[in-house]
Amino acid sequence: MPSTNRDQLVALDRQHLIHPVTNFRAHEKRGVTVLDSGKGAFLRDIDGNELLDAFSGLWCVNTGYGQESIVRAATEQMARLPYATGYFSYGSEPAIRLAAQLVELAPKSLRHVYFTQGGSDAVDAAIRYVVYYYNALGKPQKKHFISLQRGYHGSSAAGAGLTGLPVFHRNFDLPTLQQHHIPSPYPYRNPVGQDDAAIIAASVQALRDKVAELGAENVAAFFCEPIQGSGGVIVPPVGWLKAIADTCRELGILLAVDEVITGFGRTGPLFACEAEGVEPDLMTMAKGLTAGYAPMGAVMMSSAIYDAISEAAGPDIAVGHGQTYSAHPVAAAIGLEVLRLYHEGGLLANGIAVTPRFTAGLQELLAHPLVGDARNRGLVGALELVADKKSKRQFDPALRVNEAVAEAAYRNRLVFRAFNDSILGFAPALCYTEEEFDLLFMRLKRTLDEVLELPAVRAAMR
Numbered sequence: 001m002p003s004t005n006r007d008q009l010v011a012l013d014r015q016h017l018i019h020p021v022t023n024f025r026a027h028e029k030r031g032v033t034v035l036d037s038g039k040g041a042f043l044r045d046i047d048g049n050e051l052l053d054a055f056s057g058l059w060c061v062n063t064g065y066g067q068e069s070i071v072r073a074a075t076e077q078m079a080r081l082p083y084a085t086g087y088f089s090y091g092s093e094p095a096i097r098l099a100a101q102l103v104e105l106a107p108k109s110l111r112h113v114y115f116t117q118g119g120s121d122a123v124d125a126a127i128r129y130v131v132y133y134y135n136a137l138g139k140p141q142k143k144h145f146i147s148l149q150r151g152y153h154g155s156s157a158a159g160a161g162l163t164g165l166p167v168f169h170r171n172f173d174l175p176t177l178q179q180h181h182i183p184s185p186y187p188y189r190n191p192v193g194q195d196d197a198a199i200i201a202a203s204v205q206a207l208r209d210k211v212a213e214l215g216a217e218n219v220a221a222f223f224c225e226p227i228q229g230s231g232g233v234i235v236p237p238v239g240w241l242k243a244i245a246d247t248c249r250e251l252g253i254l255l256a257v258d259e260v261i262t263g264f265g266r267t268g269p270l271f272a273c274e275a276e277g278v279e280p281d282l283m284t285m286a287k288g289l290t291a292g293y294a295p296m297g298a299v300m301m302s303s304a305i306y307d308a309i310s311e312a313a314g315p316d317i318a319v320g321h322g323q324t325y326s327a328h329p330v331a332a333a334i335g336l337e338v339l340r341l342y343h344e345g346g347l348l349a350n351g352i353a354v355t356p357r358f359t360a361g362l363q364e365l366l367a368h369p370l371v372g373d374a375r376n377r378g379l380v381g382a383l384e385l386v387a388d389k390k391s392k393r394q395f396d397p398a399l400r401v402n403e404a405v406a407e408a409a410y411r412n413r414l415v416f417r418a419f420n421d422s423i424l425g426f427a428p429a430l431c432y433t434e435e436e437f438d439l440l441f442m443r444l445k446r447t448l449d450e451v452l453e454l455p456a457v458r459a460a461m462r
């Protein structure tokens with residue numbers, strides 16, 4: 001029998017708990033790392049190790065851990081009314097107020113909110129509403145969806161097909177025949193080079209070509225993230241989102257912007273769309289909406305979509321999309337308090353104030369022999385490790401450099417995301433101080449130095 005509580009948890013986890021986007025056998029072999037508590041930017045594991053979290057959980061705990069006012073808001077709501085259905089025209093005050101605040105704060109094209117439990121079901125809801133919308137308009141052939149290679153739009157049965165990452169398709173029979181991907185506007189690795197205008201022009205052309213190939217009369221919508229998070233923190237040039245939005249409008253297809261990561265101060269403003277004056281037809285969000293303190297997501301839509309759906313349903317027929325926990329009052333109460341912290345609590349302002357320190361720390365590491373590219377917008381960023389800087393040659397995946405980095409980082413008490421292709425993703429909380437950034441970059445530099453000393457890594461760089 002396992003002796004300690006930790007050993008018992010590892011054994012039970014191995015036997016019973018399926019982890020998201022994980023190789024089951026590799027996870028069983030490695031065993032779970034149990035996290036126990038958190039305060040501010042720091043986590044503590046079950047062995048008492050204090051870890052600096054440079055990824056805000058999974059780019060969601062934008063407020064940092066242990067925010068007492070959020071705990072109070074949740075506790076009070078739980079005591080008063082832990083659940084209120086949104087069905088049969090019932091509702092609750094926090095959900096109604098949160099919807100109204102989001103409409104006030106989001107791009108002004110977005111007037112209506114449907115709440116979900118996270119990002120995947122927000123994307124799923126968006127897809128379903130778009131399908132309904134075109135049927136309502138009497139354009140039932142407009143059913144094709146376009147998104148970006150390396151884009152991530154969650155893992156619902158439909159949304160995972162819009163996701164442009166092979167592991168979400170493999171053995172899941174995706175993408176469907178109605179789901180298409182165009183190349184990512186990836187500045188570091190782009191056939192047109194690194195010139196911003198050329199990258200934007202090529203991306204717009206790729207969208208035009210795909211729509212022409214399918215026929216605009218058959219295309220429903222283009223889905224994209226303002227910054228491609230799970231695909232490796234790909235930061236398109238400033239102006240890309242606006243150019244894409246203008247193209248969608250011109251081509252008569254809907255634009256659905258997926259701000260699940262970029263929303264709620266991650267890139268500076270509350271939403272990334274704001275920075276480019278983009279007014280999408282739909283927007284999905286989650287993560288920072290409740291800062292991870294409870295599950296909640298949302299899809300927002302324009303009045304044109306809402307009204308067309310309303311009219312097609314007529315006076316009697318329900319629009320058949322719903323979930324028991326849509327507009328959950330405890331999650332909504334948390335969302336309201338989190339929004340207050342972003343604004344009155346000064347978190348958005350702090351995020352903007354410390355961004356230059358984050359940018360400088362990443363850029364300084366460009367001098368490191370392993371680092372081929374450093375990029376960020378606001379408090380989301382990445383380092384791309386390469387075996388050869390000049391040719392941008394990647395490490396052989398068989399070397400599992402990402403695993404070596406994650407292990408070294410953990411030994412150095414630092415948590416971030418090491419993607420498969422040796423891209424290291426960072427998303428520090430908006431509450432980070434300058435001193436916490438000093439610590440982050442000190443530990444990160446040490447981690448990279450240790451990985452550089454590994455004989456297999458040295459050999460691959462020759």
Ligand SMILES: Cc1ncc(COP(=O)(O)O)c(C=O)c1O
Binds near residue numbers: 117121297
């Ligand atoms: C852009 C984007 N869309 C959708 C999702 C899916 O959200 P969730 O994991 O809450 O289902 C994610 C999650 O990382 C995301 O980054």
